[in-house]
Amino acid sequence: MVIIGGGLTGATAAETLRKEGYAGPVTIVADEPEIPYQRPPLSKGFLSGKEGEDALLPLAATWYGENNVTVLTSTAATAVDPAAHTVTLANGETLPYAKLLIATGASPRVIPFKGVELDGVHYFRSKADSVAMKELLSAGGHNLVMIGSGWIGMEIAATARELGNNVALLGLEDVPLSIAIGKQLGGVFAARHEEAGVKFVLPSSAAEIQGTDGKVSSVLTTTGEVLPADLVVVAVGVVPNIGLAKDAGLTINNGIEVTGSLATSDPDIFAAGDVANSLHPVTNAYARSEHWANAIASGKVAAKSMLGQDAVLDDIPYFYTDQFDLGMEYSGFGALTKDADVVVRGDLAAREFIAFWVLEGRVVAGMNVNIWDVQDAIKDLISSGRTVDTAKLADPKTPLEAI
Numbered sequence: 310m311v312i313i314g315g316g317l318t319g320a321t322a323a324e325t326l327r328k329e330g331y332a333g334p335v336t337i338v339a340d341e342p343e344i345p346y347q348r349p350p351l352s353k354g355f356l357s358g359k360e361g362e363d364a365l366l367p368l369a370a371t372w373y374g375e376n377n378v379t380v381l382t383s384t385a386a387t388a389v390d391p392a393a394h395t396v397t398l399a400n401g402e403t404l405p406y407a408k409l410l411i412a413t414g415a416s417p418r419v420i421p422f423k424g425v426e427l428d429g430v431h432y433f434r435s436k437a438d439s440v441a442m443k444e445l446l447s448a449g450g451h452n453l454v455m456i457g458s459g460w461i462g463m464e465i466a467a468t469a470r471e472l473g474n475n476v477a478l479l480g481l482e483d484v485p486l487s488i489a490i491g492k493q494l495g496g497v498f499a500a501r502h503e504e505a506g507v508k509f510v511l512p513s514s515a516a517e518i519q520g521t522d523g524k525v526s527s528v529l530t531t532t533g534e535v536l537p538a539d540l541v542v543v544a545v546g547v548v549p550n551i552g553l554a555k556d557a558g559l560t561i562n563n564g565i566e567v568t569g570s571l572a573t574s575d576p577d578i579f580a581a582g583d584v585a586n587s588l589h590p591v592t593n594a595y596a597r598s599e600h601w602a603n604a605i606a607s608g609k610v611a612a613k614s615m616l617g618q619d620a621v622l623d624d625i626p627y628f629y630t631d632q633f634d635l636g637m638e639y640s641g642f643g644a645l646t647k648d649a650d651v652v653v654r655g656d657l658a659a660r661e662f663i664a665f666w667v668l669e670g671r672v673v674a675g676m677n678v679n680i681w682d683v684q685d686a687i688k689d690l691i692s693s694g695r696t697v698d699t700a701k702l703a704d705p706k707t708p709l710e711a712i
């Protein structure tokens with residue numbers, strides 16, 4: 310069993326292979342110098358210094374040796390030959406496989422802003438990126454311009470501000486996060502940021518990143534503002550790492566197209582995590598999730614499928630974020646929320662509420678902010694597909710289980 314990609318998906322798949330009793334050889338090919346780590350703390354607790362290295366490890370460093378799993382760190386896979394059942398490595402060696410999992414994740418989207426090559430301009434995906442940024446931000450007093458108003462841009466903005474830096478944030482939305490959760494709810498996060506002193510310049514982008522002596526000094530926005538900057542972080546989404554799969558002739562469709570069991574167009578090759586676009590049995594539509602819970606769930610399903618078991622990725626998508634004192638969890642089918650009505654239970658102004666997206670009388674997604682232990686009930690509302698009384702849904706006195 311060969312796994313390309315030493316992220317959370319790859320680690321979970323290796324662990325599942327062993328848990329399911331597979332005793333043969335397992336190799337993880339990982340191009341980063343680290344053993345597998347998870348990324349959510351990189352823009353939150355690890356960046357702020359509240360969490361250490363341990364928070365990054367889904368499996369203890371000793372687990373791999375104890376379970377006879379080989380991790381080839383700092384080793385990129387450069388080609389997959391489906392006919393020969395081999396993976397070529399950057400050092401020229403080839404690895405044979407019986408079943409292969411491609412879990413190569415995603416990379417930051419690169420936009421050729423003028424001045425993007427200046428010293429002080431950063432992308433943000435890896436542990437190395439977070440370590441470098443922590444060193445820069447922890448002393449405070451920097452002028453950071455964030456480009457990108459999505460989850461990662463907002464998280465880095467919050468952490469940087471908490472560390473005492475000046476933060477301005479640009480993005481293409483009128484309200485941050487509105488593509489994901491709409492303007493009303495994005496506004497709750499925006500208000501918390503503004504209260505903490507984050508300056509939003511929305512909607513806008515960078516017309517030019519300006520510098521002196523090769524180092525960034527300011528950002529000229531497309532709205533004509535000049536924002537002082539000695540640091541710029543570009544966080545404008547990610548693109549799936551499909552190169553190997555494409556070259557191997559696998560079907561590509563917004564990532565590597567896979568069945569509900571995560572099989573690619575080659576029966577011995579599977580794909581999971583951020584790189585995989587899988588057919589979801591509930592929506593009967595393809596969805597590519599770029600979230601932590603999907604890395605775990607799909608890593609498990611892929612491993613079981615590699616072992617010939619009947620496994621399907623049918624989880625309700627889930628993710629979370631932490632920004633200042635706002636903790637949030639979300640479950641549901643984002644693609645179905647576009648035409649849905651939003652029903653709020655609780656107090657938006659107090660930032661303690663659950664928001665439900667209701668489409669044709671049924672809950673298709675739910676998000677709890679600073680209210681806890683309600684995810685099971687939210688997922689049950691979604692998965693049961695039962696019609697709901699929206700007045701009861703909005704009433705905190707009616708238990709969710711009774712709706």
Ligand SMILES: Cc1cc2nc3c(=O)[nH]c(=O)nc-3n(C[C@H](O)[C@H](O)[C@H](O)COP(=O)(O)OP(=O)(O)OC[C@H]3O[C@@H](n4cnc5c(N)ncnc54)[C@H](O)[C@@H]3O)c2cc1C
Nearest residue numbers: 314316317318340348349385386414582583599600601628
């Ligand atoms: C800063 C940050 C914060 C996040 N916060 C949250 C959050 O709060 N909540 C949430 O739900 N999700 C969050 N996410 C998303 C979550 O981390 C991803 O969904 C998850 O990392 C996907 O795991 P993966 O293993 O599929 O991919 P990755 O984590 O990208 O791992 C893939 C690995 O494969 C390697 N690789 C690629 N090509 C090759 C090759 N040819 N050979 C060898 N190795 C290769 C890559 O270098 C990488 O190490 C966050 C992501 C980031 C970057």
